[in-house]
Amino acid sequence: METCTHRLPATVTLARDRGSVTLGWADRSGRVTAATLRGACRCAWCTQARRRGQPVGAAEAITAFEPMGGEAVHIVFSDGHRTGVFPWDFLSDLATMEPTP
Numbered sequence: 001m002e003t004c005t006h007r008l009p010a011t012v013t014l015a016r017d018r019g020s021v022t023l024g025w026a027d028r029s030g031r032v033t034a035a036t037l038r039g040a041c042r043c044a045w046c047t048q049a050r051r052r053g054q055p056v057g058a059a060e061a062i063t064a065f066e067p068m069g070g071e072a073v074h075i076v077f078s079d080g081h082r083t084g085v086f087p088w089d090f091l092s093d094l095a096t097m098e099p100t101p
């Protein structure tokens, strides 16, 4: 089986305050905040809440960041939400792209 890894970051750095994650590739880097990730969570619970027009919750920090193979990462947020799984592609899209100096 072939795995597409071209968008897999080379480095993933959790900020000291755990409020954001910086993804680094060979030619660029991007930062995404815990609040953005929490608001963009695509788990069944959040998807349903969003569909009903309910708030999906908010978090200012990432409690755990656990890569699941080369496809996605499981993120636990400071508000206790722990069902979020973020594909690297999705994280890459969310990250604010900054060219590497």
Ligand SMILES: [Zn+2]
Pocket (backbone or CB within 6 Å): 041, 042, 043, 044, 045, 046, 047, 081, 083, 084
């Ligand atoms: Zn969720």
